[in-house]
Every structure is written in C-alpha cells, then in structure tokens.
Amino acid sequence: MNQEPRTSRVSENTEPPSRGPQLSEQVAQRLSDAIQAGEWSRGARLPTEAALGERFGISRSVVREAISMLRNGGLVTSRRGSGSFVAEAPTVSLRLAIPDPDLQSVVEVLELRRPLEVEAARLAAERRTPSQLRRIRNAMADIDEAVEAGLSGVDQDLAFHRAIAEAANNSHFTAVLDFYNRFLHQAIRVTRTNESLRDTFMQQVVAEHQAILDAIATGDAEAAARAAATHLEHAETRLRQAPTDLLERVEAQRGPASVSSTESTGGNSR
C-alpha cells in the first residue's frame, strides 16, 4: 500500500527521504542535527516514535533504529512507558581500530602512553592515599606470584600500572590508559610471554617497578616521574628487541580460525 511513501507522503518537515545510504541513518542524522540545533533542549522529551514516524514519513521501525543509534551514541536515553529524552550530558567518543598489531602501531601507542604514565606516577606520588599505596604494593606482589606460578603476568603487570593511574586521582588518566590497554593487551601478551623466558628481563622489570613504587611511597614526585620514564623507555627497548618473535606470533594467529586463547574477554574487567 504505502510501500512508496517517498512519493505519496508529504512530510511536513523535509524533503522525502532520498534514495541513498541507509534510511535509518539519514533519519538518525537529521534527528541528531535537530537536537544539536537546539530543537529540543537537554533532558527534554522527544516526540513519540509514532509522531516522529509521521513527521519524517517513515515507519516506526526506522524511527526505532534511528533512535537506537542515537542512544548508542549517548545522545538520547529511552525509558519504557515514558519516552525518549535528550541526554542530560551528551557524550563524545574516541574510537580506535584494532588491526593485527604490528610493531609500528604498538610503538606509536607506547609513545602516547609514556607521558601519560609518567605524569600519572608524578601525581600518584603527590596524591596517593594510604590504601591506594597498599593496592600498588599488592599489585606488585601479584606479579611475582604470577610469574613464579609460571604465568605470563601480563594481567598483573597491567593491574600494577592501573593502580598507579588510580592513585593519581584523576579519572581521565585511568580512562585513557584503559582505552589503550585494550589495544596493547594482545601485543604485550606476546612480548611478555617471550620476556618471561628471560630472567634478566624480568629482573629488570622488577627493579624498575620497585623504583617507581619507592618514589610514590616516599612522595617524591620527580623521582616517580623519572622512574616511570625509565621503565617505559626500557619497555620499548625490550619490545624492539623481540620484533621477529612478535611478528611471527602475529602471523601464526592469522592463519587458522583463530582459536584465540585470549578468553579473558570477561576476565579482568567484568
């Protein structure tokens, strides 16, 4: 019947939905534009799905898909029985593709992380609470424990660094570092698995961690920053010393259907 609403229906607001990309995408874009143009202010209720469907000359399904996109984008929230509302605090999002990790992209990420971790260590030395200091100590002990148990200790290593970031008492540091951790997780796993076979490397790592911890414990901000900088420079060096191993492992993972031993998806975070 109205399989051709684009010709028969007169939408009171805009031209008929043109052929092109996804219809629901167009609608989502137009809604987004309308919201950001201030047609509805923060926290205000949007028209009902039925009303929006009539306004744009489309079915409720498409309206729902469009609103679903905006909801995923953090621009609106919906409450069953009540309606959909413009979000009180719209969000921006930063996205990072996770390709098959190559040395180059890992190095670039580390380059960004270094100043962040250094600053986090500095702030942690100034601001850490006693309980946060305890947590850092425990995390460091966990690394030893894991390594002695024959594990790679990667998760524990990341937890150590995360505990420091938390002690900086600025949530943006943990947020950004967590964000890039998801990228680094796999690469670090490969490298450290390799490292863990070499005792000298592990001894270095332990000593460097200890230096950071000591500086944070005594509240020496500059020493903490220096120790962190040293640690991260050495980490990059260690990474570069095993490039062939890294690439081989990555290569090997691409072939088969990737049984992907990670299985840590829900592991450390959830």
Place this chain on the structure above:
Amino acid sequence: MNQEPRTSRVSENTEPPSRGPQLSEQVAQRLSDAIQAGEWSRGARLPTEAALGERFGISRSVVREAISMLRNGGLVTSRRGSGSFVAEAPTVSLRLAIPDPDLQSVVEVLELRRPLEVEAARLAAERRTPSQLRRIRNAMADIDEAVEAGLSGVDQDLAFHRAIAEAANNSHFTAVLDFYNRFLHQAIRVTRTNESLRDTFMQQVVAEHQAILDAIATGDAEAAARAAATHLEHAETRLRQAPTDLLERVEAQRGPASVSSTESTGGNSR
C-alpha cells in the same frame, strides 16, 4: 501465542533470557562476548538474523537491535542482501560525558592534556616537516588576525595546538587531543572571550606561543617541551583567575535552548 518464550522456548545455547535490563542489550552483550571469544573470526559472516533469533529464543526485531548496537560499536558491519560480518578491525571506544562544564572537571582535563601537549611539542621539534612548520606559523598568524578582527580566536588557538600535534607525526596525539578539545571547546570559549578583553593576557599568550614555535623551528626538543609546559601551566593559572566569570556564563547558558554548534553523531565524516 508465544508471548512467553522465556518459559516455553528451550534455547539451545543459553538459559532463557532473564528479566532484567533491556533484552536487546543482553543479546548484544552475548553476541559481543561470542565474537571476542573467537566464535566467529574477523571478517566472517554471522548467522542470519533469523538463525540468531532462533538460537537466542527471541524475535528478529531484537536481533536487529542488538546487531545495530554492535554495528554502532564498530564490531560488525552489515550489507543488505549479503549478511552481517565481524569487522575486520574491531574498534574500542572511549566515551566522555559533556556536562555543564565546571572548573573542577576542566582542570582535570587540562591536567591530562598537559603532558600530552608537552610531548607533542617535543616530538614536533624532532620530526616536523617544512610544510608542517609552515602550517604552525600560519596558524599562529591566524590567531592575531582573528583577535584584531574582534573575534575570540578560540578556534584559531585550537588550530595552532592541533598543528603542533600533527607535526608530532603520531596520529594518536591528534586523536586524543581532538577528543578532549570537544570537551574544552565551550569552556575555553567562555574563558578566552573573557581573556581577550585583557590585553595583558593576550600578550602573554602570544609570547608563549612564539616560544613554542621558535623551539620547534630550531628543532630544540627540550626547549619546545619546556615552552609548552610553561604555556599550559600559565593557561591553567589564567583559567583559575576567572572562575566566577566562568561559572556565571555557564549558569546563564543553561536557561535557553543552548544552541551548541559543535560535533556530529557518528563523527565528522558524514
């Protein structure tokens, strides 16, 4: 008839969908878990929507909503007539709420930006190409021009800093700084509009910018880092000196329908 699939239907894979959050959310989560557990490898085609609906004991609508979420999350892509596929390079995303900016949250963001901008300046001094250097120079000239024209110069100021980040030749720096720029845009606008009325402030800013530019031009990495650090510390000082003004302006903006001119939903591409 089967309005009660949660009791009558035996899903071959999991327990019946429990009462709780959104059904489509649960399904999206389980699909996401399955993908990251390697059930389908990168680029592989997912089961059809009908098949997934049967597997989870839900209707196609819910499957579609769930897949829509994953699509928005960059985890899958869909092609009409062909199917839905696991993304070749899955993405992780970092999200940041943009509330009514208060001094505290602005300071926290600046605290994170500082080490990043300092490092970017250092890298820019080492790596900038001649054309990148030209672009930084032009951006700096644009600030003067805008200020003399009576504008706030905020956009040009951000462009200057962005040009430096670009000259670091590491895309992660521009990505993260752009990300937080969207948060700071409004706050900076308010503050600088205020600053621009005070010539002393503008003279300071110009001098500090000049110092950064000179260091980058001569390739002195440490001097560039120092100059950037100084600039950002002073910027924070200037910000703190006008807290009452900032808060008043923010307060005033909450009333009307808040014509926010920035940012788009799915990104800057469309």
Place this chain on the structure above:
DNA sequence: TTTAACATCTTGTCTGACAAATTCGGAGCA
C-alpha cells in the same frame, strides 16, 4: 568459455498487534 537470465537467500522497511512500564486524572476518604 563467457554471458545473461533466474531462483534463492539476506538485510532493510512496512504493518499491526500485544506486553510492560510510566503518567495522569479522578474517585474516594480523612
């Protein structure tokens, strides 16, 4: 072998219905 038409499959959109939760107004009562 190459090309063109066809059958089939899959996602996108439309329609209609009911379930579940919220909102609002009025009945009843103190």
Place this chain on the structure above:
DNA sequence: TGCTCCGAATTTGTCAGACAAGATGTTAAA
C-alpha cells in the same frame, strides 16, 4: 482542602508476518 489509591491512557519494548532491495550462486543460452 488535601491525600492516597486505582484505573485509563500513553509510550516504549517485543513479537509476528509480509514485501522490497540487493547480493549470491546456478542454470541456460550463445
């Protein structure tokens, strides 16, 4: 009057079935 409680109306969430639009693979023809 002011308050509580209950039911009707409203609105999003889910279900079901259908067709449109595009992709894929097969078959028939040249």
